[in-house]
Amino acid sequence: MQETRLNRVSRLLQKELASIFQSQTRAMHGVLVSVTRVKISPDLSICTSYLSIFPSDKSEELLNNIRANEKTIRYDLGQRVRNQLRIVPELRFFIDDSLDYIERIDSLLKK
Numbered sequence: 001m002q003e004t005r006l007n008r009v010s011r012l013l014q015k016e017l018a019s020i021f022q023s024q025t026r027a028m029h030g031v032l033v034s035v036t037r038v039k040i041s042p043d044l045s046i047c048t049s050y051l052s053i054f055p056s057d058k059s060e061e062l063l064n065n066i067r068a069n070e071k072t073i074r075y076d077l078g079q080r081v082r083n084q085l086r087i088v089p090e091l092r093f094f095i096d097d098s099l100d101y102i103e104r105i106d107s108l109l110k111k
């Protein structure tokens with residue numbers, strides 16, 4: 001029962017975070033930020049989000065910018081999910097480098 005709620009909340013947060021990033025990066029042409037995975041703590045207090053950023057050469061710069069604006073993003077998220085969640089979780093962002101890892105493995109297998 002508890003795991004089902006965690007999955008529903010993590011999907012909700014993933015959808016809303018993706019929407020927030022889409023609206024914020026609309027002005028930056030050629031930059032795409034997608035939320036690939038969201039993990040939430042059992043007490044719903046910490047949300048760990050993994051972001052895939054294209055182009056990957058700007059990923060560190062954008063991640064630092066996102067981390068600097070964490071409070072604004074959390075506020076926007078709270079406005080969107082205020083009817084579903086009582087407490088908006090603390091946000092943590094990390095780069096999801098699984099696509100780079102897959103490309104590296106493919107290039108090694110081709111050799």
